[in-house]
Amino acid sequence: MIKNIPDFTISPRIDQVGIEERASRFTKRSIKNETKINGLKLALNMIDLTTLEGKDTDGKVMQLCYKAKHLHDSYPGLPTVAAVCVYPSMVGVAKKALGDSGVKVASVATAFPSGQSTRDIKLRDTKFAVSQGADEIDMVISRGKFHQGEYNFVFDEIAAIKQACGNARLKVILETGELGSYDKVRKASDIAMYAGADFIKTSTGKISPAATMPVTLVMLEAIRDFYYKTGKKIAMKPAGGISKAKLALHYLVMLNEVLGEEWMNNEWFRFGASSLANDILMQLMKQKTGVYQSADYFSND
Amino acid sequence: MATNSRLEVLKTYKIYIGGQFPRTESGRTYIATNAKGDSLANVCLSSRKDFRDAVGSARGAFGGWSGRAAFNRGQILYRIAEMLEGRKAQFIEELMKQDATKVNAEKEVNLSIERLIYYSGWCDKYQQIFSSVNPVASSHFNFSVLEPMGVVAAIAPQDTSLIGLVSIMAPIIAGGNTCVISASETKPLCAVTFAEVLNSSDLPGGVVNILTGKVAELLPFFADHMDVNATCYSEKDAASIKMIKEKAALNVKRVILYENKKWITVETQSPYFINDFQEVKTTWHPIENIGGGKVGY
Numbered sequence: 001m002i003k004n005i006p007d008f009t010i011s012p013r014i015d016q017v018g019i020e021e022r023a024s025r026f027t028k029r030s031i032k033n034e035t036k037i038n039g040l041k042l043a044l045n046m047i048d049l050t051t052l053e054g055k056d057t058d059g060k061v062m063q064l065c066y067k068a069k070h071l072h073d074s075y076p077g078l079p080t081v082a083a084v085c086v087y088p089s090m091v092g093v094a095k096k097a098l099g100d101s102g103v104k105v106a107s108v109a110t111a112f113p114s115g116q117s118t119r120d121i122k123l124r125d126t127k128f129a130v131s132q133g134a135d136e137i138d139m140v141i142s143r144g145k146f147h148q149g150e151y152n153f154v155f156d157e158i159a160a161i162k163q164a165c166g167n168a169r170l171k172v173i174l175e176t177g178e179l180g181s182y183d184k185v186r187k188a189s190d191i192a193m194y195a196g197a198d199f200i201k202t203s204t205g206k207i208s209p210a211a212t213m214p215v216t217l218v219m220l221e222a223i224r225d226f227y228y229k230t231g232k233k234i235a236m237k238p239a240g241g242i243s244k245a246k247l248a249l250h251y252l253v254m255l256n257e258v259l260g261e262e263w264m265n266n267e268w269f270r271f272g273a274s275s276l277a278n279d280i281l282m283q284l285m286k287q288k289t290g291v292y293q294s295a296d297y298f299s300n301d
Numbered sequence: 302m303a304t305n306s307r308l309e310v311l312k313t314y315k316i317y318i319g320g321q322f323p324r325t326e327s328g329r330t331y332i333a334t335n336a337k338g339d340s341l342a343n344v345c346l347s348s349r350k351d352f353r354d355a356v357g358s359a360r361g362a363f364g365g366w367s368g369r370a371a372f373n374r375g376q377i378l379y380r381i382a383e384m385l386e387g388r389k390a391q392f393i394e395e396l397m398k399q400d401a402t403k404v405n406a407e408k409e410v411n412l413s414i415e416r417l418i419y420y421s422g423w424c425d426k427y428q429q430i431f432s433s434v435n436p437v438a439s440s441h442f443n444f445s446v447l448e449p450m451g452v453v454a455a456i457a458p459q460d461t462s463l464i465g466l467v468s469i470m471a472p473i474i475a476g477g478n479t480c481v482i483s484a485s486e487t488k489p490l491c492a493v494t495f496a497e498v499l500n501s502s503d504l505p506g507g508v509v510n511i512l513t514g515k516v517a518e519l520l521p522f523f524a525d526h527m528d529v530n531a532t533c534y535s536e537k538d539a540a541s542i543k544m545i546k547e548k549a550a551l552n553v554k555r556v557i558l559y560e561n562k563k564w565i566t567v568e569t570q571s572p573y574f575i576n577d578f579q580e581v582k583t584t585w586h587p588i589e590n591i592g593g594g595k596v597g598y
Contacts, residue, residue: 291551292353294528 002194002230008151011190012225014182014218023213026254036249037287040280043248044071045079046266048106048237050274051086052113052205061090065097067299072281075288081277082266083136087112088125091132106136106171110161113175113204115140119157126164137161138171140204141188143178151191158195171199171237176215177207185215189222193234201237205272210240213254220258233262239272245283248276314344314489316351316513317496319358320506325514326350333489336400344489347514349522352454352481355510356528359452359479362507367449367477375424378475381502382417385410388498392463395490399462409565413467419570420471427476427572431579442586447579449477450555451530454523456516458535458564462488466495466511468564469533472574474508478531481510483523489513517541524548531555531578535562555580 031039049068051060061084068081083104084094094105107129111117117125126137139161145153162170172192176185192200200219203210216238223234236255242248248271255269263269282293314333315322327348333341345351366374385392389410396406428447435443453473458465462485473480484492496511512519520541524532525548532549534542537560549556557577562569 292356292522292526292528294526294552297527297552 002232005194006190008155008187008191008194011183011187014186016182019182019214019217023217023254026213026257027250029250029253031249031253033287037284039249039252040245040284040287041079042264043245043252043271044277044280044284045082046270047081047277048083048085048239048270048272049081049277050084050205050239050272052108056087056090058090058093061086061093062097065094065103067277068098068103069101071277072285072298075281075284078281078284082270085138085272088129088132088134091129091134095133104135105133106138107132107134108138108140108173108204110139112138112140112173113206115142116144119160122157123160123164126161130164130166130168134168136169136171136199137165138173138201140173140175141192143175146179146184146188146191151187154188155191155195158192158197162196169198169235170196171201171235172197173201173204173239174219175204175207176202176211177209182214182218185218186222189219190226193222193226197234199235199237199270201239201272203238203240203272205240208241211238211242211272213250216251217254217258220255224259227259233268235268235270236263237270237272242271242273243275243279245276245280248280312342314342314493314513316345316347317493317500317509317511318351318355318507319361319510320500322496322500323351326354331514333399333487335398341398342490344493344513347483347512347519349519351512351514352519352522352526355481355512356452356454356526358507358510359481360528362505363449363451363479365505366474366479366508369477371425371428371477374475374477375421377503378417378421378424378471381499381504382414382421384498384502385414385417385495388494389414391494392491395494396462399488399490401462409461409464412565412567413464416464416467416570417471420475420575423572423575424475427575427579430572431576431581435583437585440588442588443583444586445581445583447476447576448582450578450580451478452528453478453480453531453533453578454526454529455480455482455533456520456523456535457482457484457492458559458562459485459487459516461485461564462491463495465535465564466492468562468569468574469535469559470509473533473578474504476575476578478578479508481512481523481529483516483519484511484513486514486516520545521548524554525551527552529554531557533557533559533578535559537561 051064065084068084071078080103083106085106086094088107091107109126109129110122141154174188179185189200278298285293315324325345325347329346330343331346333344392410393406432446437443455469457469492511499509524545532554546556
């Protein structure tokens with residue numbers, strides 16, 4: 001447990017103009033050839049392949065798990081994705097389908113995506129997912145309480161869920177699109193990290209805007225400051241709206257320049273995405289064959 | 302103030318991708334000249350990445366365009382003709398800058414308008430001509446219908462500025478395809494102005510994308526992009542045709558070649574040009590034994 005918990009009402013203020021200009025500068029790097037190929041493979045390996053639909057079936061989840069293990073078999077030597085992210089009711093199916101492939105199972109929990117439920121239900125939701133074998137839990141914070149200024153409530157809730165997680169790593173979703181300002185994103189990041197988050201994550205993917213580069217930069221800087229203060233590393237997961245390989249490379253540039261090489265692996269950084277994998281695969285095949293690719297020749301999930 | 306002291310406002314000739322007029326991402330230009338060598342305009346020298354973006358737009362627009370009612374496609378083609386009619390003078394002026402005589406320029410613009418109306422009319426009729434019910438020797442109702450190929454990459458005829466482009470484009474989109482067209486390299490002015498006509502004609506963005514630049518540079522990508530379903534070429538260059546055919550084999554693209562076509566004549570308009578960009582789907586539908594009078598069970 002971390003001592004000296006700061007007063008969250010005085011979390012650092014964020015310079016909006018500065019953050020946005022800095023974030024846009026990461027998109028100006030030129031990354032070509034081998035560097036590009038390595039970057040794309042790393043990004044692939046950082047993906048949490050996600051399906052969070054009301055219409056998810058066992059079959060759909062098994063198909064997604066197959067995809068997680070066999071991204072594109074005609075390209076030998078590709079990594080797998082980092083994890084498959086599903087609803088708690090699908091954890092058992094995913095766990096069985098993934099077997100000993102090394103791909104982790106992440107489960108959303110705590111009345112995802114709104115988080116509008118009681119503490120008791122959220123805890124049981126979490127415990128159920130863990131008991132089914134989830135390696136990682138993606139929880140949502142109570143944005144309503146956060147906006148009401150009840151930071152202690154939000155803090156205690158995260159701490160309670162962390163306890164319920166046991167050995168599973170906890171990702172705390174801030175849902176930045178509902179927070180409204182960079183100041184609040186910073187504040188929510190600080191609360192989550194001090195309360196015991198292993199990851200901080202931007203969004204559920206259910207509302208727009210989801211992950212953006214400036215928001216992710218604010219969170220990465222919060223992680224950096226937290227690391228300097230406490231010596232503890234926190235992982236980052238931008239999620240939602242990252243569907244192009246080029247954008248994923250921009251994120252990796254940002255990660256490298258803010259947190260450095262230690263964070264450049266899937267233990268410390270993830271992309272929450274569903275269509276990103278195929279775009280990266282198409283770019284890799286383009287690099288390999290020299291020919292622009294078509295979605296027709298890549299699997300549908 | 303003397304009237305000749307006014308500075309003429311020159312147009313920036315940009316490319317047309319997804320209903321927008323960007324400059325080429327490469328930032329390159331070339332100078333279009335007339336036969337005497339006078340410079341007419343700086344024109345975008347498009348790169349393979351512009352083509353990639355254009356194919357992306359065309360693919361995105363395909364579902365909506367092919368799914369529209371054929372009658373509605375006809376209305377939109379008619380609308381393009383209307384818009385072109387309203388800007389006749391500008392096209393005649395541009396054609397004359399590019400060495401056409403006044404008589405020929407007027408003829409080319411008039412024919413372009415008429416050709417658009419011609420294909421507008423065919424939009425909801427070509428299916429009746431080319432579809433069929435086929436006699437088969439089993440208890441099946443067997444019929445063949447046309448479907449658009451998808452995204453077509455076409456090199457516009459190089460010897461004309463407007464009529465060649467219109468003659469290639471109209472049958473492609475009349476049949477529900479979307480396309481990326483590379484304009485005449487030496488006479489690119491009308492293609493860009495025509496894009497402005499398209500943009501004000503209810504034609505959804507991305508259905509037609511127009512690039513300007515060097516054909517030799519773009520052609521390999523027109524032929525080997527995996528998300529292009531057909532490549533159309535109208536020149537008589539044997540080496541290029543061989544290259545197109547070889548690269549097109551990668552994803553079994555259909556290759557449509559027009560050699561020795563005189564686009565300025567009425568012989569080069571017919572529903573067969575629409576048919577060139579269609580695929581035939583044949584369906585076998587099981588039925589009871591008809592016509593025999595005997596029941597099968």
